[in-house]
Amino acid sequence: MTAPSTKANPPAARRRRKNDPESVRADILAVATREFSEKGLSGARIDEIAEKTRASKRMIYYYFNDKETLYLHTLEAAYQKVRLQEAELDLDHLAPFEALSRLVRFTFCHHAKNPDFIRLVMIENIHHGRFLAQSELIQSLNAGVIDVLTNVYIRGVEEGCFREGLDPRELHWLISALSFFNVSNQHTFSRIFDWHQAAPENQQKLEEHVTEMVLRYVRPE
Amino acid sequence: MTAPSTKANPPAARRRRKNDPESVRADILAVATREFSEKGLSGARIDEIAEKTRASKRMIYYYFNDKETLYLHTLEAAYQKVRLQEAELDLDHLAPFEALSRLVRFTFCHHAKNPDFIRLVMIENIHHGRFLAQSELIQSLNAGVIDVLTNVYIRGVEEGCFREGLDPRELHWLISALSFFNVSNQHTFSRIFDWHQAAPENQQKLEEHVTEMVLRYVRPE
DNA sequence: GACTGAACGTACCATTTCGTACATTGTTGC
DNA sequence: GCAACAATGTACGAAATGGTACGTTCAGTC
Known part of the structure; x- marks a missing residue:
């Protein structure tokens, strides 16, 4: 709550490298929504979701446990x-x-x-x-x-x-x-x-x- | 048309070993219907269809070309x-x-x-x-x-x-x-x-x- | 400024899954 | 009976796929 560094944040001059959990989570969820709704549970691919995300596959399993x-x-x-x-x-x-x-x-x-x-x-x-x-x-x-x-x-x-x-x-x-x-x-x-x-x-x-x-x-x- | 050996055919005493294309095809189609309707195109597994069939996986690819x-x-x-x-x-x-x-x-x-x-x-x-x-x-x-x-x-x-x-x-x-x-x-x-x-x-x-x-x-x- | 846990990247593994190569058996026409 | 083709069984391959091991970086605390 203290940190005002929400998602769209190139706040200072050079962009701080990373760590924006909320945004990463939201991003994954948004991509997953598109993928699952388009291809179904079995049709959607975790690898493809990962690719379309700013995050990596690792993050998907980090925030959500499995497919x-x-x-x-x-x-x-x-x-x-x-x-x-x-x-x-x-x-x-x-x-x-x-x-x-x-x-x-x-x-x-x-x-x-x-x-x-x-x-x-x-x-x-x-x-x-x-x-x-x-x-x-x-x-x-x-x-x-x-x-x-x-x-x-x-x-x-x-x-x-x-x-x-x-x-x-x-x-x-x-x-x-x-x-x-x-x-x-x-x-x-x-x-x-x-x-x-x-x-x-x-x-x-x-x-x-x-x-x-x-x-x-x-x-x- | 000449051969009366349709599907349910233990006609003579000892059952002729095999070759009943129509029945095999129909059987595959019936199993596939259940599997696809239950799990969808991507969810259904060819191997599982094959198992539930009297035929083998080979036959699926023989009569139908691919999934x-x-x-x-x-x-x-x-x-x-x-x-x-x-x-x-x-x-x-x-x-x-x-x-x-x-x-x-x-x-x-x-x-x-x-x-x-x-x-x-x-x-x-x-x-x-x-x-x-x-x-x-x-x-x-x-x-x-x-x-x-x-x-x-x-x-x-x-x-x-x-x-x-x-x-x-x-x-x-x-x-x-x-x-x-x-x-x-x-x-x-x-x-x-x-x-x-x-x-x-x-x-x-x-x-x-x-x-x-x-x-x-x-x-x- | 060292410490700690959260956040993240890379490489990798084990299985699953579609599909095929190859050999074998039945069937039909002559 | 025999060639020619249809029908079938077995085993295998290559790629895809879910999931993980392990290491690194970030951010807040004392």
Whole structure:
């Protein structure tokens, strides 16, 4: 805390040779995130991560014990980042219908803008969620995610603009499914149906469809 | 064609020593499907596939040239199997609303019953659909999938029970998204929200929700 | 300014892993 | 029956890969 020598530090004239643990750790984690999300746990190579890092392979094993631990930290960091962004959403001042619409659009766009995160979750599912299960951090992080949606939903039911009997957790499932699939299966879907799904105009359309779908689903009838 | 000595063939008293190419090939493909879908392209090991096969590693390289080609054949076989099952669906004799409902439920259940296929598609997406792009077979197989849905949709619009202006391809996207996610993200979702998603009663509920969601989406209003 | 532990670099090892060389056995056409 | 080719078994090689041993430098403390 005393030392102001954070990362981007050519402070004095000639650069002090080294020792910047926090930055090295962060750098490794950033590179690992790219590599794991791109190639998976078994596909990523420690040597390649080391090369792309300012640090050396030795440092990877110094800060993270082995490949799997590094992967776990990567996963945890990704979830943390997501939850941080989600926390910025403030829906309480909006009417329920507006709030839900906003939430859906946010989720859709957020996933679209963070393919690394989506891919890590895909990869984690390939591994049967075995690493996620080890992480108390991620479990606790996600506890409150449903709460936001629950509040909106309850308000909506009270005001009569949402129908009763829906489970917020299942509602969250539906929103996640649509937003996740948009990123996770973009490649196969685009190729099979010869449709450039990633194109802005198509993303726009899908966002509309998804929002419309969720809103129609909660509307009383 | 002349030789009736297909696979399960201890035909005469003492079993002929060997040479059953078709069966060997099929066996390798079956094992490879399990291995690749379980561990991914980079995670699967040729040696392990060889061990689990009645054949030897030599045979893998004999029939399929290398690991990636074997993976591609696995992927193609998986898509072929799916399309075969889909072809059994006969929706033309049903009213549009019923037909669509049937289609959604079929897709949902089919995906749920074929996690291997889902996982292969996940893995293929991790690889940016690079292998699928090489396969003319898969491209052609999927050409007609939209047609079924298009027919149902057009009939529905004509009879006034579906609203106009929807794109069948996008409708297919929505149905796929919900059905796919149900399998692909089961592990992470279950663990994070402490909800046994695979439990029959929950699968039942999700099937209802998904169907309801799609039907509500197409209803004119 | 010596001491100590944290931070870091280099070289290396043991295994794993994809793939192949080579020999052998079955099968089919004539 | 015999040539010619398809199918299969065994053993091995070369490179990649996760991980470590060992030594060196940095930074704070007395």
